[in-house]
Amino acid sequence: MPTMLTDVFRGHPIHLPHSHQPDFTSLRELPDSYTWTPKDDLLFAAAPSPPATGENIPLIDLNHPDAANQIGGACRTWGAFQIANHGVPLELLQGIEFLTGSLFRLPVQRKLKAARSETGFSGYGVARISSFFNKQMWSEGFTITGSPLNDFRKLWPQHHQNFCDLVEEYEEQMQKLASKLMWLALNSLGVSEEDIEWASVNSDLNWAQSAFQLNHYPVCPEPDRAMGLAAHTDSTLLTILYQNNTAGLQVFRDDLGWVTVPPVPGSLVVNVGDLFQILSNGLFKSVLHRARVNQTRSRLSVAFLWGPQSDTKISPVPKLVSPVGSPLYRSVTWTEYLQTKATHFNKALSMIKNHREE
Numbered sequence: 001m002p003t004m005l006t007d008v009f010r011g012h013p014i015h016l017p018h019s020h021q022p023d024f025t026s027l028r029e030l031p032d033s034y035t036w037t038p039k040d041d042l043l044f045a046a047a048p049s050p051p052a053t054g055e056n057i058p059l060i061d062l063n064h065p066d067a068a069n070q071i072g073g074a075c076r077t078w079g080a081f082q083i084a085n086h087g088v089p090l091e092l093l094q095g096i097e098f099l100t101g102s103l104f105r106l107p108v109q110r111k112l113k114a115a116r117s118e119t120g121f122s123g124y125g126v127a128r129i130s131s132f133f134n135k136q137m138w139s140e141g142f143t144i145t146g147s148p149l150n151d152f153r154k155l156w157p158q159h160h161q162n163f164c165d166l167v168e169e170y171e172e173q174m175q176k177l178a179s180k181l182m183w184l185a186l187n188s189l190g191v192s193e194e195d196i197e198w199a200s201v202n203s204d205l206n207w208a209q210s211a212f213q214l215n216h217y218p219v220c221p222e223p224d225r226a227m228g229l230a231a232h233t234d235s236t237l238l239t240i241l242y243q244n245n246t247a248g249l250q251v252f253r254d255d256l257g258w259v260t261v262p263p264v265p266g267s268l269v270v271n272v273g274d275l276f277q278i279l280s281n282g283l284f285k286s287v288l289h290r291a292r293v294n295q296t297r298s299r300l301s302v303a304f305l306w307g308p309q310s311d312t313k314i315s316p317v318p319k320l321v322s323p324v325g326s327p328l329y330r331s332v333t334w335t336e337y338l339q340t341k342a343t344h345f346n347k348a349l350s351m352i353k354n355h356r357e358e
């Protein structure tokens with residue numbers, strides 16, 4: 001039995017008592033513990049992209065004949081893109097948004113019945129990355145791995161079955177879509193199935209595993225001084241994000257600063273994760289991103305976190321390593337990488353970099 005994602009976090013507990021989770025609706029002022037300054041996050045004050053540049057992550061129509069190249073280009077330059085015509089029914093996206101809204105609207109005491117334990121992975125709580133920062137984030141989250149039945153039963157003792165079915169259906173759709181996107185991006189680099197034996201298109205996807213992270217960013221009295229979710233990269237191969245119609249997600253580019261990703265109804269945001277950067281030998285960039293908050297509208301997002309089985313060795317595809325060079329990264333399993341990330345956070349990728357001999 002391979003190690004599951006859930007096992008990794010037993011060794012890396014989050015020591016944040018749930019009493020830290022405030023009832024956001026009752027706060028009229030930003031408490032000190034939620035007030036961010038540049039010294040709390042070096043990138044907090046990094047310049048926002050000047051609106052005049054108009055540059056943003058591309059919106060790619062998956063039915064377009066050139067979609068693979070467009071995706072490949074976006075993975076190289078941005079590490080992120082939006083997709084339209086992705087085949088996931090609009091009613092399913094609306095259903096997931098309704099579920100997420102219903103969950104976070106529950107009274108705090110009810111949500112805490114499904115609180116994530118200190119060493120756990122699933123359930124209600126603060127952002128997992130909170131332990132790397134001195135300040136609290138203006139958000140609440142709920143993580144789902146495997147069946148949500150046990151947790152959903154605690155939240156909705158009577159009516160949880162429809163929501164469980166919805167999660168199952170969404171997961172199925174997301175898994176198919178994630179695999180399709182990965183192969184489109186890899187095909188654009190001339191990489192095909194024969195080049196990666198563990199990830200066959202025709203398999204029933206049992207080489208992959210996933211989790212959902214539901215996020216809620218409540219209305220905030222002082223959004224400019226608060227942080228919804230601090231800058232991070234995802235430890236996945238790919239993340240597919242659904243956001244409601246309130247802006248807040250920002251991606252970072254060295255040459256542009258923070259760029260806000262506008263919500264496009266019915267579309268999905270795709271992030272390149274750290275493992276895809278490794279697999280592509282650094283050609284694709286795992287995108288640094290964060291979520292800001294808002295004074296008038298709350299925001300919801302649902303991140304589908306997707307990667308390989310925990311014990312699969314991920315290493316740069318040999319075809320993408322120059323004949324005279326060595327791979328940019330050494331090989332790691334998802335479990336090993338998550339352990340590195342849990343200790344070194346945003347420096348994890350550089351920890352597994354091969355140092356080239358000059």
Ligand SMILES: O=C(O)CCC(=O)C(=O)O
Pocket residue numbers: 213215229234241243248249289290291300301303
């Ligand atoms: O809420 C968002 O837009 C970003 C969420 C995110 O980055 C995450 O859950 O990893």
Ligand SMILES: [Fe+2]
Pocket residue numbers: 232233234239289303
């Ligand atoms: Fe993320």
